[in-house]
Amino acid sequence: MAEAVTDVETRLRDCGLRPTRQRVALADLLFAKGDRHLTVEELHEEATTAGVPVSLATVYNTLHQFTEAGLIRVLAVESAKTYFDTNVSDHHHFFVEGRNEVLDIPVSNLQIDNLPEPPEGMEIAHVDVIIRLREKRR
Amino acid sequence: MAEAVTDVETRLRDCGLRPTRQRVALADLLFAKGDRHLTVEELHEEATTAGVPVSLATVYNTLHQFTEAGLIRVLAVESAKTYFDTNVSDHHHFFVEGRNEVLDIPVSNLQIDNLPEPPEGMEIAHVDVIIRLREKRR
DNA sequence: GTGCCTGCAAATGATTTGCATACGA
DNA sequence: TCGTATGCAAATCATTTGCAGGCAC
Numbered sequence: 001m002a003e004a005v006t007d008v009e010t011r012l013r014d015c016g017l018r019p020t021r022q023r024v025a026l027a028d029l030l031f032a033k034g035d036r037h038l039t040v041e042e043l044h045e046e047a048t049t050a051g052v053p054v055s056l057a058t059v060y061n062t063l064h065q066f067t068e069a070g071l072i073r074v075l076a077v078e079s080a081k082t083y084f085d086t087n088v089s090d091h092h093h094f095f096v097e098g099r100n101e102v103l104d105i106p107v108s109n110l111q112i113d114n115l116p117e118p119p120e121g122m123e124i125a126h127v128d129v130i131i132r133l134r135e136k137r138r
Numbered sequence: 139m140a141e142a143v144t145d146v147e148t149r150l151r152d153c154g155l156r157p158t159r160q161r162v163a164l165a166d167l168l169f170a171k172g173d174r175h176l177t178v179e180e181l182h183e184e185a186t187t188a189g190v191p192v193s194l195a196t197v198y199n200t201l202h203q204f205t206e207a208g209l210i211r212v213l214a215v216e217s218a219k220t221y222f223d224t225n226v227s228d229h230h231h232f233f234v235e236g237r238n239e240v241l242d243i244p245v246s247n248l249q250i251d252n253l254p255e256p257p258e259g260m261e262i263a264h265v266d267v268i269i270r271l272r273e274k275r276r
Numbered sequence: 277g278t279g280c281c282t283g284c285a286a287a288t289g290a291t292t293t294g295c296a297t298a299c300g301a
Numbered sequence: 302t303c304g305t306a307t308g309c310a311a312a313t314c315a316t317t318t319g320c321a322g323g324c325a326c
Contacts, residue, residue, distance in 0.1 A: 018325060020281060040316085055283045060316065076233070076268045078214045078221075080291085080315070094256065095214070097263060111251040112267065116243050118232065122271040125235060130214045133256050134263040156300065158306060178291085193308045198291065200306095218290070218316085 015069035025052040026062050030072065035087040037075060037102045043084075076128045077102060092129035105131065153207035163190040164200050168210065173225040175213060175240045181222075214266045215240060230267035243269065 008027045009019040017023060029046050030036065038046075044059045063084050066072045075083040075093065079100045092110055094103040110129065118124055146165045147157040155161060167184050168174065182197045201222050204210045213221040213231065217238045230248055232241040248267065256262055
């Protein structure tokens with residue numbers, strides 16, 4: 001456990017982020033349980049429950065700093081709230097309409113062929129596939 | 139031209155939407171120029187410029203009604219504003235980071251293989267591929 | 277000690293809502 | 302006429318910002 005904390009601290013330091021109590025706590029929550037997608041609200045609640053009273057604004061700041069550092073990324077779903085994903089690699093998602101729920105696509109043997117050329121002067125940063133689901137009508 | 143208007147009216151009627159002046163005007167703007175993606179703000183401005191002073195709230199209402207009717211759809215980009223797409227078929231987009239700009243993927247020979255099975259009781263409503271672009275560093 | 281972090285509260289920006297009026301069928 | 306649409310302004314919700322006090326180095 002102590003080791004895990006050290007890991008996170010090092011990781012933050014490597015990104016040029018001071019390993020403050022709040023940042024370490026949030027990073028711990030984010031990375032302790034494998035891949036996750038959550039909103040600012042959700043993480044804030046988790047932190048509070050875990051006995052780390054962080055301000056909502058700090059969670060916003062921190063998640064954006066983590067995003068800039070490449071530790072997490074923003075999911076491209078059209079929801080009122082922003083979703084952050086702890087898995088930064090090219091992988092894909094189910095998005096349940098109406099319920100605004102994000103699910104990982106289990107076996108990612110999904111494959112994309114014939115990726116188009118990006119326009120002049122641009123390069124591909126990331127490819128996102130969102131498979132939108134709806135409740136099957138009986 | 140008169141014919142185009144009639145088309146739109148019929149189309150709206152078929153969706154159970156009264157072809158009011160505002161709805162027809164907005165639909166005309168949306169569908170006159172082929173596929174488009176725009177925000178509420180943009181369409182509102184276009185309408186005003188075109189001499190159809192619609193209220194912003196009405197544009198919001200109307201676009202959501204059109205979406206429910208399947209005439210347009212919401213794009214899955216993570217922007218502050220919602221983007222609506224007049225092309226309802228499965229097709230894909232470039233999204234320019236930083237500039238919050240949506241571009242159509244030109245030759246859509248992009249192909250997805252091994253689509254995963256949706257979870258029990260769910261079905262695939264739509265598949266979205268977003269290729270996120272960034273300015274190529276010189 | 278110095279400068280980056282944090283928290284709070286207020287500001288902002290997109291979107292929604294309530295209600296009175298206007299319009300299409 | 303009758304019920305639905307529209308417009309306006311106020312309300313709401315997520316997110317951002319300014320600034321005073323704290324903490325890491």
